[in-house]
Amino acid sequence: MTVQTILKHSYRIAQKDLMELFRNRLGLVLLIVMPLFMMVMVGFIYPTNGTISDLQIGVVNEDAGLQGQFMSNQVFLPALQGINDQTHMLVMSNISSVDDLKDRVQRGNLEGGIVIPANFSESLMSGQQGTIIIVSDESNPQISATIRSALTGVFDAIGTQFAEQQLNTTNIAVVKPFNIQTQGVVSGNPSYFDFIAPGIMAMTVMMSVMTGLPVAISQEKEIGTMDGMMVAPVNRLSILLGKTFAQTARGLIQGAIILALAIGIFGVTIQGSILLVFALLLLGVFSFVGLGIVITSFTKDQETAQMLMMTLMFPMMFLSGVFFPIQQMPWYMQTISQFLPLTYASDALRKVMVLGAGVPQITNELIILVAFGIVMIAIALPVFRRMMTR
Amino acid sequence: MDTDNIIEVKNLTKTFGKFTAVDDISFEVKKGEIFGLLGPNGAGKSTTLRMLSTLSRPTKGTATIGGYDTVKHDMDVRKLIGIVSEKMIIYNRLTAKENLRFFGSLFNIPKDTLTKRIDDLLELVQLTKFKDAQVGTFSTGMRQRMNVVRALLNMPQVLFLDEPTLGLDPQSSVEIREFVRKLNQEQGTTVIITTHMMLDADLLCDRIAIVDHGKIIALDTSTNLKKIISGADTMIVKLEIANLTPDMTATIKALNCADAITQDNSTTLHVIVHGDEAFDSIIDAVRKKNGKITSMANLQPSLEDVFLHITGHEVRDSADQKIPMEHGPKRFGGGQRRVR
Ligand SMILES: Nc1ncnc2c1ncn2[C@@H]1O[C@H](COP(=O)(O)OP(=O)(O)OP(=O)(O)O)[C@@H](O)[C@H]1O
Ligand SMILES: [Mg+2]
Numbered sequence: 001m002t003v004q005t006i007l008k009h010s011y012r013i014a015q016k017d018l019m020e021l022f023r024n025r026l027g028l029v030l031l032i033v034m035p036l037f038m039m040v041m042v043g044f045i046y047p048t049n050g051t052i053s054d055l056q057i058g059v060v061n062e063d064a065g066l067q068g069q070f071m072s073n074q075v076f077l078p079a080l081q082g083i084n085d086q087t088h089m090l091v092m093s094n095i096s097s098v099d100d101l102k103d104r105v106q107r108g109n110l111e112g113g114i115v116i117p118a119n120f121s122e123s124l125m126s127g128q129q130g131t132i133i134i135v136s137d138e139s140n141p142q143i144s145a146t147i148r149s150a151l152t153g154v155f156d157a158i159g160t161q162f163a164e165q166q167l168n169t170t171n172i173a174v175v176k177p178f179n180i181q182t183q184g185v186v187s188g189n190p191s192y193f194d195f196i197a198p199g200i201m202a203m204t205v206m207m208s209v210m211t212g213l214p215v216a217i218s219q220e221k222e223i224g225t226m227d228g229m230m231v232a233p234v235n236r237l238s239i240l241l242g243k244t245f246a247q248t249a250r251g252l253i254q255g256a257i258i259l260a261l262a263i264g265i266f267g268v269t270i271q272g273s274i275l276l277v278f279a280l281l282l283l284g285v286f287s288f289v290g291l292g293i294v295i296t297s298f299t300k301d302q303e304t305a306q307m308l309m310m311t312l313m314f315p316m317m318f319l320s321g322v323f324f325p326i327q328q329m330p331w332y333m334q335t336i337s338q339f340l341p342l343t344y345a346s347d348a349l350r351k352v353m354v355l356g357a358g359v360p361q362i363t364n365e366l367i368i369l370v371a372f373g374i375v376m377i378a379i380a381l382p383v384f385r386r387m388m389t390r
Numbered sequence: 391m392d393t394d395n396i397i398e399v400k401n402l403t404k405t406f407g408k409f410t411a412v413d414d415i416s417f418e419v420k421k422g423e424i425f426g427l428l429g430p431n432g433a434g435k436s437t438t439l440r441m442l443s444t445l446s447r448p449t450k451g452t453a454t455i456g457g458y459d460t461v462k463h464d465m466d467v468r469k470l471i472g473i474v475s476e477k478m479i480i481y482n483r484l485t486a487k488e489n490l491r492f493f494g495s496l497f498n499i500p501k502d503t504l505t506k507r508i509d510d511l512l513e514l515v516q517l518t519k520f521k522d523a524q525v526g527t528f529s530t531g532m533r534q535r536m537n538v539v540r541a542l543l544n545m546p547q548v549l550f551l552d553e554p555t556l557g558l559d560p561q562s563s564v565e566i567r568e569f570v571r572k573l574n575q576e577q578g579t580t581v582i583i584t585t586h587m588m589l590d591a592d593l594l595c596d597r598i599a600i601v602d603h604g605k606i607i608a609l610d611t612s613t614n615l616k617k618i619i620s621g622a623d624t625m626i627v628k629l630e631i632a633n634l635t636p637d638m639t640a641t642i643k644a645l646n647c648a649d650a651i652t653q654d655n656s657t658t659l660h661v662i663v664h665g666d667e668a669f670d671s672i673i674d675a676v677r678k679k680n681g682k683i684t685s686m687a688n689l690q691p692s693l694e695d696v697f698l699h700i701t702g703h704e705v706r707d708s709a710d711q712k713i714p715m716e717h718g719p720k721r722f723g724g725g726q727r728r729v730r
Contacts, residue, residue: 005498012495016481016488023483023524224477228540231443232496233468 006238013229013242017216018249031250035204035258039266042196042323054088055147055327058095058104058113058135063120071121071130079158089150098135105137106351106361111327112136112147139354141195143325194269197262198349199322201255201277206284206342207316208251209244211309213292216243218305236388240293247292248285255281271356277349280362284345287369290376297380297387322346341372396421396548396580397442401451404437411437413604414451419582421547424574426595427584428693434604435584436476436552442582443473443550455548469497472541473550480536482526486517489525490540497544504543511539515569531562538566542573549573551583555590567594588693598693602701612693619691619699624649625668626689629659632682641675648672650698657684662699 021027063072084090093110095101101113115133124130134151136144217239220226229239259277262268270277295312299305317323319333320342326334337343348365351357359366397419404412412434419425427435440446442453444464452459458466473479480489487508494504512518515535520528525536534554541549551570555563571594573579585591591598592612600608600615608615619626631638634657642661643651647668652660661672669686676683689695 009496012492016484016492019488020481020483224475225479225481227445227473227475227477228479228493229496230445231468231471231473232493232544233465233498234496 006235006241009234009238010241010245013239014245014249017243017246021246021250031254032257035200035254036261038200039193039196039258039261042200054091055112055143055150056110057090057092057147058101058110059092060095060098060101060113060115062098062118063116064118064122066121066125069121069125071124072116075162076116076120076130076132076158079161080154083154083157089154101135103361105135106355106357107364108137108347108351110137111140111143112151114151137355139195139198139350140325141192143327193262193266194354195350196323197258197266197268198353199320199346201258201262201281202284202346202349203317203320203322203342204258205251205255205281206288206345207309207313208254209247209285210288210292210295211305211313212247212250213243213289214296214299214305215302215309216247217296218299218302221300222302230388236385240384244289244292248282251285252278252281268353270353272352272358276352276359280345280349280352283366283369283373284341284349287341287345287373287376290373290378290380293380293384294376297383316340316342319343320346341369344368344372394420397425397453397455397582399442399451399453402438402441402448402453403450404434404441404446405449410604412441415601415604415606416451417599417606417609419580421580422574422578423596424570424581424583424594426591426598427582427601428586428588428591428598428697429584429601430586433586433601435586435601437604438601439473439475439550439552439582439584443471444468445473469544470546471548471550472544472546473552474538474541474554475550475552476556478533478537479540480525480533483524485522485524486512486528486536487521489536490543493540494543499544507543507545511542515539531558531565534558534562534566535569538569545577546579548580548582551581553585554583555585555587563590570594588697592693600697600700608696608700615693615696616691619662619695623666624662624664624691624699626691626695627661627663627668627672628654628685628687628689629661629672629676629683630657630685631659631676632657632684634659634681635679638676638679638681641679642672645671645675652698660695662695 059077061072061077063070065071081092084092095104095110095113098115101110101115104110105113113135115135117131117133120130120132132155134148136147138144217226220229226239230236255278259270263270295305295308299308319329319337320326320340321337322342326337326343329337344365348357348362348369351362351365355361395418397417399418400416402412402415403410415438427438429435437446441448442455442460444460444467447461452461454460455467456470458470460467479493481492484492490508490511491504494508499507509518512521515538517532517535517539520532525533528536538551538554549570554566554570558566567590570581570583574581583590583594595612597609597611598615599606608618629642639651639653639659642648642659645663647663647665649662649664651662654660663672673683673686
């Protein structure tokens with residue numbers, strides 16, 4: 001049996017499956033309605049801020065100083081450190097340049113940053129406002145808003161302290177010594193929909209193979225048509241591949257529908273490349289195929305497959321940070337979420353769609369997804385072979 | 391190996407957990423033969439067929455089709471066979487033609503040949519008019535005809551039919567039977583058919599294997615099987631008694647000459663008897679109980695009687711009572727038990 005024959009058979013099987021899908025009117029309607037519901041529901045239940053601590057913040061200090069005096073190092077940063085020692089809200093690290101900072105925010109290494117411009121000391125010492133720029137990750141509006149309000153609060157407090165000090169020594173002070181400007185990594189003003197749309201897309205497409213595959217195969221076993229394929233000189237791999245192709249196509253169609261809805265109805269904009277978005281979705285599918293095959297091998301009938309799908313889908317939906325930022329979850333949930341491929345797929349997708357990231361910024365996610373996919377397929381194929389030759 | 395034998399089965403066994411569904415069966419089928427597997431629900435007919443058609447792996451034993459082992463050379467076997475299984479293998483949302491084209495594409499048939507073959511097959515079962523209608527809209531009889539021609543797309547040398555007339559009306563049953571016979575005569579297709587309907591087996595099969603509890607308990611031509619009864623000075627008596635009582639039945643049952651007895655309806659008994667005095671003894675016994683015999687006939691033995699005679703119980707399960715397959719042993723226990 002040549003590779004060509006295997007592929008030809010799987011193509012015929014995929015074609016047949018899709019033909020059946022498109023004849024199923026109700027199924028088609030649900031294909032569109034389901035993600036629409038999800039977006040609307042989640043979009044309107046905008047979650048409120050929880051308590052957030054240990055935000056990773058980068059500090060870029062470009063302060064050139066004035067006559068050997070550095071207001072940033074001598075006054076501002078110690079004050080910030082002092083307040084943070086009590087609240088533990090931030091974990092600060094020094095970053096060399098603004099570009100580096102933005103890059104790290106895009107990669108997700110940092111959740112936001114503070115930039116102290118070159119004229120900071122000069123402005124302050126000449127009695128003007130010193131500007132501080134807050135950089136935040138807008139693909140995650142919740143975190144972004146939290147960082148802004150937290151830092152603004154801190155700076156106000158420092159500012160008051162500073163003004164009092166100055167008043168004591170010089171008798172002149174600027175009432176609000178710091179001019180705080182916020183700045184996203186990309187231009188525009190992303191909404192919560194920008195945050196959830198990539199997640200929902202990743203989830204729908206990946207779930208479609210993980211759950212669609214077991215359902216599609218067990219259904220054919222149950223009604224008996226599987227025997228028709230099994231009794232033909234067709235490699236078992238062709239059946240698996242064909243079904244996977246069909247489910248992937250279904251998933252991608254659904255993904256495209258979500259994207260269209262997100263753009264058309266919810267005003268979501270895509271910063272990165274659309275091609276990369278779909279490539280990521282495909283990679284997401286690849287990372288889940290193995291899991292789908294394993295589930296297929298263990299489910300005897302359609303009902304079990306459906307139930308298993310619901311059981312797996314819900315925790316995965318919430319643990320992968322599709323709807324709520326992972327940073328809000330308790331530590332043990334955060335740990336679990338690190339083992340779910342959906343976490344990485346939706347993260348990467350979010351970076352591309354909202355932050356305009358390219359391949360270099362998401363290499364970590366790409367590597368993890370590929371590795372997860374390969375490991376799962378390596379586990380799945382022997383399991384599947386055993387199931388087919390019972 | 392006998393070159394005439396297209397199928398050779400040796401010590402074929404299938405167990406599900408502790409339960410033995412097919413128990414060490416062996417038989418051969420000649421090229422061009424119509425071979426029947428006859429037995430009650432749960433006898434192991436479908437399991438046997440699934441093993442022969444490579445759908446299920448034997449626990450023990452071997453089977454070859456056209457010289458190819460069903461496990462080691464499953465792909466070669468698949469090219470030679472067609473199967474009509476208990477569940478219809480057709481997609482309701484596809485049209486008749488789309489169904490056939492899909493299944494045909496799984497065999498390496500050139501496109502033109504396939505197109506022509508599909509047209510011919512549809513014509514053969516009078517479905518040409520409906521070729522572009524979704525199969526879901528068809529009647530059961532039409533769907534089964536589709537299902538049968540689907541199995542013929544690769545022009546198989548061996549056709550497996552698992553209860554092909556199940557759930558069909560008499561008219562459709564006759565059509566399927568005639569179709570299979572014609573196929574066998576004109577194409578020389580070897581046919582293995584399972585059924586629990588004696589009529590199917592009797593009318594169609596060259597040889598019949600009677601299967602019970604996973605074992606073949608008799609294997610011969612219909613005529614020879616019936617001789618098991620008529621040869622051994624055994625007779626089948628159909629007895630109608632207007633005022634039949636359970637007491638009367640018990641009395642007849644107790645007679646020396648009575649081998650087995652079943653009650654057909656409230657007034658009719660079916661008795662397998664032996665010996666010269668059997669008729670007289672029965673009449674005496676009924677008279678003693680003041681029974682009124684309205685008719686008494688010496689019947690030609692049917693396969694039903696053969697089954698009853700050999701196994702001591704009836705093939706009572708009928709098509710309309712068919713229980714959906716469950717996991718775990720399902721035993722025949724419906725009809726009356728042997729009374730000897
Ligand atoms: N996959 C399975 N797992 C467990 N038991 C099974 C399985 N398949 C069949 N059996 C059992 O094996 C026995 C034989 O089943 P089989 O379907 O071969 O009978 P059959 O002769 O075809 O009967 P029927 O007339 O009902 O079709 C039954 O008791 C059935 O419950
Ligand atoms: Mg059966």
